[in-house]
Amino acid sequence: MSESEAPASPAADKPKRRRWRGLLVNLLVVLVIFFGVQWYKSRPLASGSAPPLSAQTVLGAEVSLAALRGEPVLVHFWATWCPTCKLEEGSINALSRDYQVVTVAMQSGGEREIAGYLRERDLGFDAVADPYGEIASTWGVRGVPASFVLDGDGEIRFGAVGYTPGIGLRGHLWAAGRE
Numbered sequence: 001m002s003e004s005e006a007p008a009s010p011a012a013d014k015p016k017r018r019r020w021r022g023l024l025v026n027l028l029v030v031l032v033i034f035f036g037v038q039w040y041k042s043r044p045l046a047s048g049s050a051p052p053l054s055a056q057t058v059l060g061a062e063v064s065l066a067a068l069r070g071e072p073v074l075v076h077f078w079a080t081w082c083p084t085c086k087l088e089e090g091s092i093n094a095l096s097r098d099y100q101v102v103t104v105a106m107q108s109g110g111e112r113e114i115a116g117y118l119r120e121r122d123l124g125f126d127a128v129a130d131p132y133g134e135i136a137s138t139w140g141v142r143g144v145p146a147s148f149v150l151d152g153d154g155e156i157r158f159g160a161v162g163y164t165p166g167i168g169l170r171g172h173l174w175a176a177g178r179e
Helices: 010-042 083-098 111-120 134-138 166-178
Strands: 054-056 062-064 073-078 100-106 128-130 146-150 155-161
Touching: 073 083, 083 100, 083 166, 100 134, 128 134, 146 166, 155 166
Parallel strands: 073 100, 100 128
Antiparallel strands: 054 062, 073 146, 146 155
């Protein structure tokens, strides 16, 4: 048996174990930081019963959360100038085909600018204009994107600031509909 074919000695396994242990510790630190930042960003968000939201959308429809009781609703705050919102808009568009979705365009101009943006990006959802962030403030939103999932009773079951994958939002909506 040549030296290269000889089984590894226990002493040779120690550096490998140390390397794996180091990688796991680093992964744990990254996860703790990630979830800590998520928690910190979500602290000011509304919780419990959803704040009232009744407004006219940029396309002229009336939207009222009170009228949507009985089924889960996604309330999504976004902005035309937000690059993360642009990454997420495809998921929001897909969700709007299967669930009740109310979007609020925060500090993105007036109705004409927002309607033009929706048309230009070929988005199928409507939006409420919130040019001065007044609606967002009521919901505790300080940054976009921010998403809330409401159950059929109007209770907030999930709230997050930052990118949330569509599959995650879909799962929260599904769970809110089962309660």
